[in-house]
Amino acid sequence: MSANLVLVVVVGVLFAAGVYLLLERSLTRVLVGVILIGNGVNTLFMVASGPAGRAPIVGQGDVDDMSDPLPQALVLTAIVITLGVTAFLLAMAYRAWQLNGHDDVQDDVEDAAIRRRAERDEVSSSYDDSAGGTMDEEGSDDAAESSEAAAAGVGPEGERR
């Protein structure tokens, strides 16, 4: 089966533009990129589903002349899903703007904190290396901990000073 060259080129360009936008930080641009890529995928379905034909409605012509109905059903689903995703991303962009005054995706601060720990050769924040304290089924850390901390120079996180 031969491929429709025009549609192949359209697929390529939609993807190229979409990926370029997707790598941006502005959520609106990312969203436009998602839409372009969505359209690109739908075109890809058209290329793969074979030659154009009549509408796949029985009784309006020969069955053999029809375009393939199955990819159409899949693409129909995809179109509506894209609408849902668009609405959601848009709401997210709006919310980001509301909170930060811009809709740029920031680098994750937690990841940056982990990177700093790695550079300083530290353990993770949840790592507990404290040996002190008596084990008991009753009572809590507070009293023992604070006096111990004062004596042994133990910080609130249990780290040695």
Place this chain on the structure above:
Amino acid sequence: MMLALIAAHFAAAALAPALVSWLRRRALLLLAVVPAAGFVWAAAMTGEVRHGDAVEQRIRWVETLGLELSFRLTTLTWVMTLLVTGVGALVLAYCAAYFRRDDAGLPRFAGLLTAFAGAMLGLVIADDLLVLYVFWELTTVLSYLLIGHNPERKANRRAAMQALMVTTFGGLAMLVGVIVIGQAAGTYRISEVLANPPGGDAVTVAVVLVLIGAVSKSALIPFHFWLPGAMAAPTPVSAYLHAAAMVKAGVYLVALFAPAFAGLLPWRPLLLTLGVLTMLLGGLRALRQTDLKLLLAYGTVSQLGFLVVLVGAGTRAAAMGGVAMLVAHALFKAALFLVVGLVDRATGTRDLRELSGLGRRLPVLMVTSVLAAASMAAIPPLAGFVAKETAYAAAVDIAETGDGTGVGTMAGWALVAGLAVGSALTAAYSIRFVWGAFAVKPGVPPIAASECRFPTAGFSAAPVVLAAAGLALGFLGPAETELLEPYAALFPEGAHEPELSLWHGVNTALLLSIASVLAGIVLFRWRNRVDRWQGRLVAGGDAEVAYRAIMRGVDRLAVEVTGATQRGSLPSYLAVIFLVVVAVPGGVLVAGQPWTDASGGVGVRAWDNVGQAVVGAIMIASAVLAARSRRRLKAVLLAGGTGYGMAMLFILHGAPDLALTQVLVETVTLVIFVLVLRRLPTYFSDRPLTKSRWWRMGLGIAVGLVMAGLALAAAGARTAEPVSDGFAEPAVSYGGGHNIVNVTLVDIRAWDTMGEISVLVVAATGVASLIFLITSRNGRWRPDDAIASAPTSPDRLPHRNLWLRAGRTVAPEGRSIMFEVVTRLAFHVVIVFSIYLLFVGHNEPGGGFAGGLVAGLALMVRYLAGGRHELNEAAPVDAGLVLGIGLFIATGSGLVPLAFGGDVLQSAVVDFELPLVGHVHFVTSLFFDVGVYLVVVGLMLDVLRSLGGGVDKQAGDDAEPGETIESAEEASTAARREASGGNQ
């Protein structure tokens, strides 16, 4: 019966919290009935087990995986069942008095301990390796939760975590071993594996892995350190889990597999060495403890080593002695732990440096302790002595003759010496325990009667019963021998037939017993000197230090790996994904060139019709310009251009349904973009022209090329006849519709559609949550009172039935009466048209999606004409309700066929004559499409309310008061409330 017993435990565990909050501490007595019932059942099975008849229960579970729930009671499992259920019942009853009346953790604790008893019972009677493993890990997890009973203290949390890490590590090793053994044997049924043990190197490795699991669970060197740490648990838990039951699981596993695998090369060297070393180390450490509970914990470590030596030796005599010791140990150690709990509750301390003269105050308790400790120290006539006699005899047999083990003479005598020294240490710390808890110590003021809270008889009952049982068992040696004989008979006949008895005559074993008790007395007498000597010898908790170093290393590695790979930047993650797309599928495309056909050429045609070329050119231009645009609105409009281009392509392709949906979706998208973008800045934030932009461009082009290549390849790769070629005929005959795409959606591939509308519901809810920051929907619709309170001309009374009421909420300068009137007139027509599309969709272009979108557009126009209050007038219903009803109808219509014996989502065609209307041709999948319609309408409503109305309102709230309609409206509402308040 066996499964029912286990299930009863878990059911009781589930009910436990409720019971405890109702009956308080007494609920524990009720819960104790469950394991007690297990004990009674096991006792009733004595006859069957004694005759070697295994009691079995098998339930096929997952046939294809060969999984079954199988349980089996043999001599060994019968002994374990009695211990687990008996001690479990006593400990639960003991807990009723142990915990304080107001202990907040009691409901949780009661459930966990009952569940643990059930898991332990399951572990010992499971006859399937995988079932055994599941219960094994269940005990691990429950033990973690029980050790962490008081999570307030950091030390407790750490101890719980340490126990979990160590035992889970062993458990994972064991899982691998279990699977290898099961695969090699061709069955996971334990009885069959034991009957025909598989062989080979793989099995040898697997058995070692299983032993790692056993050794870690039973706290042998090098995993011994977790057990003393686990003493953070409440004392009854220590008595049950860390003395009688869970730590015995490892011993049980060794005993279970010993008849089949004791002959494997690594088995005896590994277990005997680790066992003896653990026995010695535990005994030495126990002598140094001042906390009675820790003393017992190290004593348990020592005894576990001893038990593993016995059950792991693999001779008939050692096996008999091992099981007898297992029983004796459970009785005396549980009793001693419970005594510590009583002492702790009576005096408020467990420190033997502070306890003095308690024997006079609590004589019953002291007698109990003496009995239990004497059993531990192997003094006649107690069960511990009987068991140890047999153990010594077995060890001497191994040393003298090898007894079929292949252990050399030197190694054999070393084993005997190790056991003897270990027993001496045991005797020493047994004395130390009794002395520490009850003796009068010089220099320590004796505990006064007034300082001592005397325990009730019920509280003391459990340890007394256990200690008495240990005494009674000492005299029942012959009967015990007979009962345990079927297990011992699994091993080859040895040098001497073992017999449990108080008196065997004067032999090496008796001399060893006497010598070790005397040595124990000496060790205790000169304890200060021993202590000083030991202080120089022992380096400290080296295994624990190693454990901590490993944990720290793992943590550091995790930080380094995370720091190196997790950059936290969305573009860089996406770039990695796209680079992989370019490298892997792209590489395959370049290498394989799958688009070339048989003749070597590339099978392409320029276009199907010229229209495609024109539309394609427009789309390409739009996409490129959209990517270059620096204005938001421009980018969005250009992206919309590609969307409308898609619709054109669909028409040219012969897909009217797609074209219709695409046009509708594109319109909706554009409008909601405009609704939101009016609030966002006009331009994208300034980004300097850096190298990264060229990077992005290059990556984009590369991905575009790969995708274009993929499109070529996909078109060329199609060799088989499409499955959809056969859709046309059944679409009419079964699906009852002429529009094949619609029949595909609601019938042939209805599951896809089902998933899709679920996604839409989630997306709609997400949008609404992001704007309104709601976390729950109550589905109730609040009438919009802003309309009634909107400003009216002074000469007119507010009238409820006014036409275009909501329009008055819009500022006069922003109103377009023409627009409002036309919208009002057209609205119902459009809604009717949307319903027409829904109904006709089965045969013509249309359907639930298109219909729902048209209805959504009608609502949108109402919103644009009269603001958010007009939208509320048009659809006075909560969007969540519409979504929910839609999903309900779709799901319901899918499930209804089940009632008629059909498949899920099966449809039926109904033809009937209706008076006046005439012939009605009706397909039940229409209901499904109605559900789809409602979900789409709900989505639209949510989007309009959130991104339209919600953004409006927030814009109004942000703006200066008095400047906008919104604030005017708020002010009038407030004024009205004030007025009505004044009237009252």
